[in-house]
Amino acid sequence: MKLWAAIKKDFRILLRDKVGLSLMFLMPILLVIIVTVIQNNTFDLLNKNSVPLVICSNDAGSASKQFIEAIDKIGMFHVQQINDESEKQFADYLHKNNSSIGIFIPSNFSDLINTKAATISSKALNSFGLQGDSVTQNHSSNSAFTFYYDPEIQPSFKLSIQGALSSALQMIESKQVLRSLYFSINEKPLPDSLENDMLNSDIKISEVSLSLNNNEGVPNATQHNVPAWTIFAMFFIIMSLGGSVVREKISGSFIRLKTLPTNFYMALLSKQIVFLIVTFLQAAIIFAIGIFLFPKIGLPAMQLPADVSTLLSVTFFCGWCAVSYAICVGVFANTQEQANGFGAISIVIFAVIGGLMVPSFAMPDSFKSIMQISPLHWCLEAYYGLFLKGGKLGDVLNNILPIFVTIIVMQLLILWGLKRKKLI
Amino acid sequence: MHTAIKIENLSFRYPKQSSDCFSNLNLEIPQGARFGLFGPNGAGKTTLMNLMTGVLDFSEGNIFMFDKSVKAKDKEVKKLFGFVPQDFSFYQELSPVENLEFFGAWAGLNKNDIKNRTENLLNILGLSEVKNKPVEKFSGGMKRKVNLAIGVIHQPKILFLDEPTVGVDVQSRHEIIHYLKQLNEQGTTLVYTSHQLNEAEKLCNKIALLDEGRIIANDDLDKLLQHHAQSDLELLFLNLTGKEFS
Known part of the structure; x- marks a missing residue:
């Protein structure tokens, strides 16, 4: 009561x-x-794997096309491509459109990749005791592409994007080195099936969610x-x-x-x-x-x-x-x-x-x-x-x-x- | 005549104070009295009332209500008295009925008794028409009546009133004093403090004058006036303390 x-x-x-x-x-x-x-x-950005990425390519070679395809294949980016802009115009475009990230591929991108591949391949052949082509051009000081980013994005987020782009670039470079090596030894192009076997890893990463009820729900x-x-x-x-x-x-x-x-x-x-x-x-x-x-x-x-x-x-x-x-x-x-x-x-x-x-x-x-x-x-x-x-x-x-x-x-x-x- | 309240050798000091408020204080209040406790500001009236009602604890001496010690803080002792503090000690967001329902239950009444007593009290005190309105919208006089009603809902044998009419208009004051006299006629002992000495004269038949923690006079009001050859309480007070009553 x-x-x-x-x-x-x-x-x-x-x-x-x-x-x-x-x-x-x-x-x-x-x-x-x-x-x-x-x-x-923000969660959509991370969970739905669709970071908007603007790419401007001034390169007419095949390496830049393969590079853009490789970026697209990662699945992390929603790629928007614009062509034939100067680097300054591209930077202005990013500013005007409030874009968070963009990459500018210069006109010599394919040349750079090919030259680097030829140099590495020649070095490799020389180290195997075979006679490689003589390539003397210095490529190390040239940037393959320019990465633009919004200073407001978190450093960890920026690093993960840079990592993804670097792995795409690495993939293109490796491909070109392999092709160059194979051509130097066999004097014929590298077969696609062999290229795939060599570049695409079959070793899987085993993933285990740390949820306590084995629920794979995405936070x-x-x-x-x-x-x-x-x-x-x-x-x-x-x-x-x-x-x-x-x-x-x-x-x-x-x-x-x-x-x-x-x-x-x-x-x-x-x-x-x-x-x-x-x-x-x-x-x-x-x-x-x-x-x-x-x-x-x-x-x-x-x-x-x-x-x-x-x-x-x-x-x-x-x-x-x-x-x-x-x-x-x-x-x-x-x-x-x-x-x-x-x-x-x-x-x-x-x-x-x-x-x-x-x-x-x-x-x-x-x-x-x-x-x-x-x-x-x-x-x-x-x-x-x-x-x-x-x-x-x-x-x-x-x-x-x-x-x-x-x-x-x-x-x-x-x-x-x-x-x-x-x-x- | 039985003794309603007996104070024996009471000593009390507030923490961090250098001197006692009371030292070996003795006082008896007879059952059925309308007892007035007066004194200048700081004399200890409210402190003494708080000690009698158990609001403050004391370590030396004792206080009895109908032979039961207040120190024990026994429920039976608490049922003996009602307390009408100087502040509006109730819930102003609630109506008089809701306040009386809560305080009645806490005083130990059952549902039916609360209902009957509430209706009766609100009628007597002229609050029936506003019984369901929040008290915060009431005038000072109406709030005093609610404060009083809460103190008497359980029909206590002793009623402590600390300045029950302060800030009240003449008509409401008259109604409150009239009601208190009625209660006293029904057997309730009143223990009252106020600065309204003319009001006190109308209400009280016994008084004690308190000064600097000592009782300097304690008797029937008429006898005190006669003995000190004074015509009213204010002059008596001046005569005994040498201080203005404020």
């Missing part, structure tokens, strides 16, 4: 806090949609953002709950409760139950948006983990941690402004260092130990264990444990703070 009365009271207060409700529900919903739309483009913006912004929403209840605790302290309601024949802990229990329900509602709404709304606006649909009971457990611990933190801030803040200001700033900082806004793998090593002080980091890791790796309860226990420890610490701080302020 007493607990039920307190729960009803807390629900009524919550429902009348329109600003708090909009901060707890509307803001995270907007954030998850906006950030997922933005990130989806996408939805699977990353929905859990991240759900956690952010949960912790943002501080804007309503922290303020509510401060209001009750300032108004003297806590003092009045102290004079009544009911244990004060029931007031804390009631708040925790009510706001735990709020966090479950937030998770349900944001997950539902991921499942039902995202596909309708062109975003990947969210796939719920197979182990729903563990998903509920993780949501419970994340929610309880968020509630404990909010009450703790409310207990120690002296004014509502302090609770809201400190609450909001601390949650944003925890979100940043916890990997919600910047992926943890992109953080410097020095930050990787700092991120462990953020409860949001452990919540995110627990969710990622389920959403991205398909884990079960046992697989995410190492993430739940720090969350549980944080909850216990917060609860003890709450009791200590209330006792120190003579509120219990």
Whole structure:
């Protein structure tokens, strides 16, 4: 009866806090949609293997055609070809069209490749004790092509593109060397079948996904953002709950409760139950948006983990941690402004260092130990264990444990703070 | 006459303070009294009320309510009294009915008792027409009445009132004093502090004057006025303390 009365009271207060409700529900919903739309483009770029690449070739020889074919074959690029532009015109074209990457192939590209192939072939024949053609032209100082890139692209992304282009160039060079060698020895062209056998490796790379349920699902913006912004929403209840605790302290309601024949802990229990329900509602709404709304606006649909009971457990611990933190801030803040200001700033900082806004793998090593002080980091890791790796309860226990420890610490701080302020 | 409250050798000091607020304080408040506790600012009125209601803890001496020690923080002791603090200590987002429903349940009443007492109290205090509106939209006088209603919902034997009419218009003040007298006639002991000495004269039949943590007078109001040959409480106060009552 007493607990039920307190729960009803807390629900009524919550429902009348329109600003708090909009901060707890509307803001995270907007954030998850906006950030997922933005990130989806980047994920598409990486996952759908279609990096737009503009190529301008001024070379009429066969090597440049083979080089462009080899680039296309890699499958990583969406190649757009323009011809007969000067290098300056090409650079202007890239600027005007906001192109991220482009390559300019000069008119002597085929000559350069052929000369280099003839030189290497001659050296090889000489080293075999055979008489090779004498080729003296120095080719090493000439660039085969010019690589243009947007300075905003990430260095790691740029390196992977350069690697892909280098391997295509290497392929053309090797082909020309083989052809030259074969011709020098046999005085007839290299048969296509032999060329294929020599250049195309039959040795396969064995790939094993590190997912915990052998699910080969590709991580996408939805699977990353929905859990991240759900956690952010949960912790943002501080804007309503922290303020509510401060209001009750300032108004003297806590003092009045102290004079009544009911244990004060029931007031804390009631708040925790009510706001735990709020966090479950937030998770349900944001997950539902991921499942039902995202596909309708062109975003990947969210796939719920197979182990729903563990998903509920993780949501419970994340929610309880968020509630404990909010009450703790409310207990120690002296004014509502302090609770809201400190609450909001601390949650944003925890979100940043916890990997919600910047992926943890992109953080410097020095930050990787700092991120462990953020409860949001452990919540995110627990969710990622389920959403991205398909884990079960046992697989995410190492993430739940720090969350549980944080909850216990917060609860003890709450009791200590209330006792120190003579509120219990 | 039985004793409602008995304070024995009470000493109290706030943490980080160099001197005691009270040192070996003794006081008895008889059952059924309308007891006024007065003194200048900082005399310790609110502190003493907080000690009697268990809001503050004390280590030396004891306070009894109907022979039960307040120190034990027993539920039975808490059921004996109601507290009307100076602040609006309730939920202003909620209506009077919702506030009374919550505080009634926490005072240990069942659903039916809460419903009956709520209707009765709201009628008596003239809040029936606004019973479902959020209290934050109320005037100061109406909020004081809600504050009072919460304090008496469980029909306590002792009612502590800390400045229950501060900031209230004349009409609302008259209604509150009238209701308090009714409660007293029904057997509730009132323990009251206020800066409104003319109001106190109308309400209280026994008073104690507190100055610098000491009780300098404690008797029936009429007897004190007669004994010190003063015509009203303000002059009595000036005569005994040498200080303006503010």
